[in-house]
Amino acid sequence: MTNASEVLSSIQSAFPGAVLDSRVESDRRLWATIDSKKILDVCKHLTNKLNFDHYSGSAGVDWIARNEMEVVEIMASHGAHKVVAMLKVKTPRENPSVKSLANLYWNANWYEREIWEMFGINFEGHPGLYPLLLSDQLIGSWPWRKDFKGYPDLTTGERAVAITTPEGYTEYRFPPTPAEVEAGAVVAERPKYPTFREREEREIKSDSEMIMHLGPQHAMVPGPFLLDVLVEGERVKKGFLDVGYIHKGIEKIMENRTWLQGIVYTDRMCYVASLSNNECYCGAVEKILGLEVPERAQYIRVILEELSRIQSHLIGTGEFLTLVAGVGYAPWQYMIIDRERIISLIESVTGARLTHTFVRFGGVRNDLPDDFAEKCKSTLPYIKSRINEFIELFAQDAIYQKRMENVGVLSAEDAKRVGIAGPALRASGVAYDMRVEDPILVYPDLDFKVIVGTKGDCADRVDCRLREILESIYIIEQCLDRIPAGPIKPEAKIPKKVPAGEAYYRVEDPRGEMGMYVISDGGDKPYRVKVRGPFYATLQTLPPLLEGVYIADVVAIAGSMDGCPSEADR
Amino acid sequence: MDIIDSISQFATQEPALFALIIGIIGAAVISGVVNVGAMLVIWGERKVLSDFCNRFGPNRVGGRWGILQLGADAIKLFTKEDIIPGDADKGVYVWAPIVASMATMLVAAAIPFGALHIGGKDYPLVVANMDISAFYVEAALSLMAIAVFMAGYSSNNKYSILGAFRGIARMIAYEVPMGVCVIAVAVMAHSLNLVEIVQSQTLWYAFAQPLGFVIFVIALITDLGRIPFDQSEAEEEIISGYNTEYSGIRWGLLYFQEYNNALLGSILLSLLFLGGWQGPIIPIPILDIISPLIWLFMKVVIVLWCLIWVRASLFRLRIDQVTDLGWKWMLPLSLLNLGWAAVVGSYFA
Structure with a gap:
């Protein structure tokens, strides 16, 4: 098992002088400042020699007082080891420029484009540094500086x-x-670049081809994002994706709110998964504060997050069914009705149906109601039997199999390479689950399986999601049996100001790996919050999957990813 | 009996005048029956489908059954702004819904809506009782494809044109096996007249040629453009396809024709394969006269209910799978069924 200090010494011995500064936070976290000239070599070394095959994202930080900017590359591994390396590259604030990793890692493309348009940091060697989230008018004003x-x-x-x-x-x-x-x-x-429309229109090669818009206002999209497909007849030749239609700038807003107020904004990133978002932010802040969460609070958090995963998977699968079967298809409404029961359970604890703002630094807002365990014990077996029915129904439905099998296939190698997240990654056969890779709370004590698929087609993705619900139910049952009595908040008062420091915290969102990189400068507000959202990673992988499929399959593939554009745009 | 006698006497003496009178009365009656029937079908679909989906459906306008919902919807559609896209082919665009309703009325003219049982004899209720009515109905049903193409082509919209292409591809692939199935029925009945086909069914043709029945049902669902064969609309892929650009009452007409066709298609299925209005006569005065009507009505309701059941439980096929199924499976199988019908039919003759 590789640990962080071994990784550090390996880099130091391979590239003497490349590591300018380093900190081994734990076995799983390595913070290192890398010489900007060597970053490409270091990354190659990590990937080839040390199994860092998961480029998990990157964050930009503007250190205005030090007159420099920083790009933090987050590197991890798909299950080979559990180290997350946070590699910082510094660049002066005037004409900031760093080397692009987009040629090494396919999915670095979007992360670097986002940093470029938000911070104005140029990426040398990037294949297409075009605006992604911002409107054209705002390019050049570098809003997150x-x-x-x-x-x-x-x-x-x-x-x-x-x-x-x-x-x-x-x-x-x-x-x-x-x-x-x-x-x-x-x-x-302002920089000169072709617009999105110009870029897609230059792909039209003949009169028999046309561009069809699926979004931002389309029955297919779960929220506003633009998916254009270049079609010839019914065949899709190429897909183009444009996001940013509901970009809310949550990361910037959180810099201007107190630490506690920030929790409210995490809810709004994706209201279907707001509890995991709460957990991710609070966990990161707890790490900086060095807070211990009381055991009862840990159990409560796990129970609620798993309930939240169940309801998210139910609505994700339900929406997918409407896309391939029409809104008249009865089982999707059954899923919504079942989801209602789960929502009522969550509501009985948090008082809210979607935006809970329930997790607090070092604990939770309030305790479980007295009859919660009984309610769970009457609801969960019912949900379990329903899910088993759904799994059986889809396995037996000949038309469903005909539509879904071998559609949108993503092999395990490709899935790792493009950095897809969550059930979509696991459906390709890669057992990568943050609850195992980067365990938090009481997850190490609990017994559960990581659900993996075999083929990585649409049917597998849906099947994985449904079987994960069963695992979640199993987790909740264990928690209800084991949950101890005790306090739900730390005894000491939480300080208004968080000591200077930084933390990267990962949780398993219903849609996959969610990470938050939180920096404190010792003030009462975060200095920087970077959200590494799972659907942002998944959405990026959509266009290559669409080449050569039918229009009807586009809808099925996009639907099987269980999208939440709100979280992708943040 | 005197009235019946004098009517039939008049019919033999003045056939042209009789046909004209029947035509005028019939036109008024069928346009009423078909359209009111279609409204009931829409209401029924909304109610039954919500039952399948475990929800209520219309339950506000007109009491808890929401029976006046359609009236309210119709008023809304009539009073909505009629938008014609600037780039649309205006003439074709305007005429498409009218052609669609025309196709429906042409079908309705030749379909017997039941029979009256008077004095031990069935008097079929049909406006145009022609010798080739089964063939004619099949031909007139496919006119709908033209209307769909007109609507999709003239809208000058990418979704619409794809919907129109899909509609045409689908209908051609399925009209052929459907026609072959009708021929197989005609072979067994020794007639192309729908009335005679019904009267010849001592054994329902659904049992005499089960394969033909299954193929006809699938082809009919395709023809009606319902799930799993609603590719030309496919809300989630091409935004209602051929009628994306339509609004107000023009859209209402197109929407209405789908349900008109669902109603007429169900009647046709009952007539061809389910013994039509045949059934035991209810031995109660008055009711015995309309008992054939009651039987046909019950069969049609059951068929429609099954259509809605299919919609609630099946996925939509992809367009290439639809045409695959049509040409590679349905057509050869329907020809096989035709052979079967020829052998069995000649044996029974």
Whole structure:
């Protein structure tokens, strides 16, 4: 078993002088500042020699006081070992530029584009540094830098100007107004790049091909994201993805709220999985604070997060069924009705149906109600029997098998390479579950299986999700048996200011690996919160899967990923 | 009996005038029956489907059964703004829903809606009792494909044109086996007249040619464009397909035709394979006269209920799988059924 200090010494011996600064936090976490010239070599070394085959994302940090910027590459392994290496690369604040990893790791593409448009850090060698989340107008203002003044710049008292366009619409524009442009008063020069529409239209090679929009307003999408497919007849030749339609800037908002207020925003990232999001943020802050969570609170958190996983999987599968069978298909409504029971269970504890804001630093908000265990014991066997029925139903449905088998197949190697997350990854046969890889709370004491599929097609993905519900029920049953009496909050008062430090905390969201990278500078607000969302990772893998399938399969494949664009956009 | 006698006397003396009178009365009656029937089918589908899905369905407008919901919907559709897209082929666009309703009415004209049992004899209720009505109905049903293509093509919309293509591909693939099944029935009945086909069914053709029955049911569902064969609409893929751009009463007409066709298709299925209005006469005065109507009505309701059941429990097929099934399986099997019908039919003749 590799541990963090071994990884560090391996890097140091292979590249003397490449590690400028390092900290081994635990067996599983390595923090290292790498010489920006050597980062590519270090990453290659990690991947080839030390099995770091999972590029998990990257975060940008603007250290305005030190006049430098930082890109943190998060490297992990798909099950070979449990070390997460946080490799920092520093770059000066003027003309920041680092080496791109997009040619080494396929999925680095989106993470680097996001950092580029938010921080203005250039990535040398990136194959297509185009805007991803932001609108074209905002490129060049680098909104997540610490000296960003708002759009429009509220500090100077400027306001957007209402303009009536030639077509008769009213638009609000930040200067320059058209008149100013005519007068020659042009603001900062912005990078030249082709727009999304231009990029997709240059792929049209003949008259028999056309671009079809599936989204952002389409019956298929679970939330607004744009999926364009280039079709010839019924065949899809290429897929194009554009996200950012509901970009809320939650990471930036959280920098301007107190530590406690931040919990509320994590709910809003994905309301179907708000408890895992709460857990992820609170866990990271607890790590910085060094807080111990009382055992009872740990059990309560596990119970609720597993309940939340059940309801998320139920609605995910249900939505998928409407996509391939139409809204008249009865079982999807059965799933929604069953989900209602789970939601009522969660509601009886948290008081809310979707946005719970329940987890607190070092504990939970309130204790379980007295009759909770009985309610669970009457509901869960019922849900279990229903899930077994659903699994049997789909296994026997000839049309379902015909539609789903060998559609959207993702092999285990490809799944690892493209960095897909959650049940979609496990359906390809990669047993990668944060509850095992990076265990938190009382998960190490609990007995459960990581559900894996065999083929990695749409049918497998749905099947995995359904069987995971059974595992979750098993976990909850164990927790209800073992949960001890005791306090649910730490005795000591939680300080308003969190000591300076940083932490990366991972939980298994219903959609896969969710990580939050939280930095504190000792103030009453986070210095930086980076959310590594699972659907952001999954969504990126969609276009390559769509090449050569039928239009009807596009819907099935996209549906089987159980999307939550709200969390992808954050 | 005097009235019946004098009517039949009039019919033999003045056949042209009689046909004209029947035609005018019939046109008024069938447009009423079919459209009201279709409204009931829509209401029934919403209610039955919600039952399947464990929910209530319409339950506000018109009491707890929501019986006036459709009236409210119809008023809404009539009063909605009628939007014609700027780039649409306007003439075709406007005419498509009208062609669709025309196709339905053409079918309705030749379909017997039952019979009256008077004095030990069945008097079929049909506007145009022609010798080739089974063939004619089959032909008129496929006119709907033209309307679908007109609507999809003229809308000048990518979803619509895909829906139109899918509709045409699907209908061609399934009209052929459907027609062969009708021929097989005609071979056994020694007639193409729907009335005579019904009267010849001492044994229901569903039992005499089970294979033909199954193929006809599948082809009928395809023709009606219902799940698992609703690729030309496919809300989740191509946003209602051919009628994406339609709004207001034009959309209402297209939507209505689907249910008109569902109703007429169910009647056709009952007539061809389920013994039509045949059944034991109820020995109660008055009721015995309409007892054939009651039997046909019950059969049609059961068929429609099964159609909704199918929608609640099956997945949608992909368009290539649909055409595969049609050409590679349904057509050869329907020809096999035709052979079977020829052998058995000649044996019984």
